[in-house]
Amino acid sequence: MKFSRLTLLGCFLVITWCSSSAQELHADLIPKPNKVVINEGALSLDQSFPVYYSERFMELSQLATDIPGMRISSFELFKRVKKQQPTSIWILESQASDNLRASEYTLIINPRGIVIKSPDVAGAMAGMQSLHQLRMLQDSNALPFVEIQDKPRFGYRGLHLDVSRHFMPFDFLKKYIDVMALYKFNQFHWHLTDGAGWRLAINRYPELTSKAAWRPQAHFQDWEQYGKRYVAQGTPNAHGGFYTQEQARELVAYAARKGINIIPEIEMPGHSEEVLAVYPELSCTGLPYTQNEFCVGNEQTFTFLKNVLDEVLDIFPSEYIHIGGDEADKSHWKTCPKCQALKEKLQLQTEEELQSYAVQQMDEYLQAKGRKMIGWDEILEGGLTDGATVMSWRGEEGGIEAANKGHDVIMTPQSHLYFDFYQFDPRTQPKAFGGYLPLERVYSYNPVSTQIDADKAKHILGAQANLWTEYMPNPQQVEYMAFPRALALAEVNWTEQEQRDFPEFRRRLQKHYALLQDLQVNYYRPSFDVQYDVVYDSAKRSNRITLSSEQFDPTIRYTTDGTDPDNQSPLYIAPIDLAVSATLKTASFLDSARMSPITNVELDIHKAIGKSVQYNTKWNERYPAQGERTLVDGRKGGVTYQDGKWQGFTSDIELVIDLDRREELRRVAARFMQMPGPGVFFPGSIKVWISDNGKSYREAGSLVPHVDANPGVLDIQSFEVKFDKPVMAKFIKFEAKNTKNAFLFIDELVVD
Known part of the structure; x- marks a missing residue:
């Protein structure tokens, strides 16, 4: 140096x-x-x-x-x-x-x-x-x-904020930018328009903010449930708001002073029901409240969009302009005479190509104005113009494809960077969109996939986290969901991959909690709840239990005799080995006070561990867990079905366990997860069959799991088929019916 x-x-x-x-x-x-x-x-x-x-x-x-x-x-x-x-x-x-x-x-x-x-x-x-x-x-x-x-690893270091689903006060946006700047983010993706409300004044189209910015319900979920209507500004039930062009310019200047560029997003062709409610002539039907997508066969659509963009470009000097492009329902285009006439005129084969045409019109217009277009990865469908940048959200696949084709990419996959997902056990957290994204998973992300050709890695500009505000009705909840996860992303984007280490990051993070307190940021506080991992040692026929919490240096105590832990119980200092079935109870303490609920860890040394399993129905390829070893490896899953311990099925489950020899059996138990948000449910029924030869089976027992009429965000239960009396068998056939036609997630079959 x-x-x-x-x-x-x-x-x-x-x-x-x-x-x-x-x-x-x-x-x-x-x-x-x-x-x-x-x-x-x-x-x-x-x-x-x-x-x-x-x-x-x-x-x-x-x-x-x-x-x-x-x-x-x-x-x-x-x-x-x-x-x-x-x-x-x-x-x-x-x-x-x-x-x-x-x-x-x-x-x-x-x-x-x-x-x-x-x-x-x-x-x-x-x-x-x-x-x-x-x-x-x-x-x-x-x-x-x-x-x-x-120096930074990536030139693009972004945070997103959706202000359509819930409008955020102008002063809060400045605070958000202040914290972003402190942690070296340099791109603020401002999601200004969506079905829940248009948030930027456009002088040429005043009804976008006099009506399409207001709704009769304050909360997005209520608006979505009750008709998805809009009301005029000033009516008694009006909830919402918008930013004036003067405010937008002020925020642009404020952010620039802190080294942050603001990228505006104007959604098209989908997510536009608020526009079509006040300007229905731009829809295929010509009627309000009938569709979410612009009519791409109507030339007035492009006139409208270009007029809007002209005012947007005048406010925002950003090189990038985001046009959305995601989740467009193309069914109206298939029956619209104007759209079909355009499709025939251009000799297009599919509606995906029709969307590509619409996207290209916007891309060419922005390029003519000296700007660059960004869109969500759906803009790849039907082909993409040179110069367009892809924001990959449905996973990394779209970004990998775009980068290998020579397009610039910003990685923002749901799996690691959707901050509307739960960050801890959903049963303990405010309502969120779904999913599970703890701090460590954010930190583990590497934007440059090994599937990207070495000479194309330069097209990965960086990464961005997205905050969709369906369940973030106010600034306090936005802060709770954004921080400290945004600090993990800051390091992903800035620090070289080989220099990153989560335990060391976690040590530094302890000082930043105080910093966030000084800034009056309502960040998510690390939980005292005890988390555990169990690994079965087949040679020793024992379970090794590792305990932890989100606290940096936790005091954890435990018992194995059935009593609740107190401040005199054994202190956890190293992994615990148990060679018998037991219930380990554990909790966190601060001085002599218990700081967490008691966590019960069910430890099973059972007869099926390590045995061979034949799957008559196959698991879903996205959730294989550990394949054929999953259900007999002695490991219980956690609060997320993405942890590699839960095996997912979209069909019924039918499998056979071979115990190697005839054994005396008293029960078969199976643990399932239910999480209604992403479509994960308990089975409708369970049956157990037994056999001596693997050919002729006799029914040993069955049950219908109790299913709550109003299931919560997450439930994990063990369902037990207990035999009336001990039976002898070598083979066990297990069946679980998928009556909801959704996901079944199972983590272990316990045979005693």
Whole structure:
């Protein structure tokens, strides 16, 4: 690393500094920088600092006043070193000798003051945010002497916010941007329009905000259940809102000051029922409340969209404009004379090609205006124009396909980056969209798939998390769902893959909880609930149980004698080995107080473990778990069917266990999951058959599982078929009926 003469001079000029051990001060930044050196000593902040800046960093230098406790005495254009200079802050454009590339920066804090260097504004902005974080993370009024050299892994580092389903106050958007900037995000994807409400004033089409921005129900779910209608602004039941063009311009300028670009999204051709309610002539039927998609055979549709985009382009200087393009129902196009006439005229074969035509019209229009189009991965259907960028959300497949075809891609797969998913056990959390996405799973994501050709990896611009607000009615819930998961994504996007380590990230995160508290962010608090993992050792015929919680250094106590754990129960310090069937009870403690519900871990050393299983019906290929070993490996699943322990079926379950020899049997039990949101239900009935030869079977027992008439968000139950008296058999046939035609998820068959 090379430093300027100014920096080297500062290492020998001790003006105002305080002695401190490196252990007392720290640089636990998120995202983790490429290189950090903490030196002995600290810079006292009990003084005022003049700020010297290179000319291109004049506006950026003003951000020094945003740093809490940093007293700034003056701002001055940097020209040359003055011997009488006091301890100062320098924000300087790097020279060739500094060896810094685009977006790279160095941050040096030493007795002479603070020096940030970068070849460009993006790098200098990152250096300023690192300084801001460093200040907020310290418990004392001092900064550690550090040397940081850093650069981002990806150029696109995004967070999304849907303000259609629930309108968010303008001031909250600024707060959202503030926190984004602090963690080095640089793209705010503003989802401004959707069926639940149009949120940006368009002068040429006033009814978009005088009516299509308002609904008679405050909450999205109620609106969706009761008719999906709109009302005029000012009516007694009007709920909603919109942003004026002046507000949008103000937010664009505010975000730009923090180094963040705002990408507006104007949905088309689907998700547009609010537009068609007030301008029904743009639909295939010509009637309001009949469809969600624009009529692509109607030339007025494109006139409308281009007029809207003209005003959008005037407000937003963003290179990228998002046009949606997802989940369009094409059934109306199939029966619409105008759409079919266009299809015939263009000699198109499918409605997918018709959508592609509509998308291409918008892409060409935006390119003619000097902009680039982004759309969700459905825009790949029917072909895509050169220059379009794909946002891959339905998994990584669309992004992989687009990148290998030479299109730029932003990865935003549901599996890792949909922050409307539950982040802990759904039974303990506010209502969410579904799914399960804990902090560690977000952190584990790598945007560059191994399925992308090496020479095409450059097309992965970065990653973005999406916050769809069906179940986020206010800013507090948005914050709860976004943070701290957004901090994990910040590191995914910024830090080189080989430098990332979740336990080390988790250690640094502990300091950032206090930072988020200082910013009054309503983040999700780490749970005290005990989580467990059980691994069966077939050689020892014993279970090894590992206990943990989201607390960084939890105090966990447990019992195996059936009693509830208290503050005198054994302390968990290492994995527990048990060679008998038992119920382990465990809970978290803080001092002498129990801080969590008691978790019951059912441990079974049963006769089917490790035996062979013949599947007469096959599992769903998306949820194979551990294949034929899954149901007899002694492992119980957790709260998500994506954990590799739950095996999923979309048919009935029918399988046969071969016990190798005739055994005395008393019961067969099976654990199932129910989660109605994504369509996971208990079986309608269960039957157990037994046989000595594997050919002729006799029924041993059956049951009809109790199903709650109003099932909650998640339920996990063990259903037991207990025999009237012990029986002898070598083969067990197990059947579970899929009466809901949905998913059945099963994790273990216990045979005793």
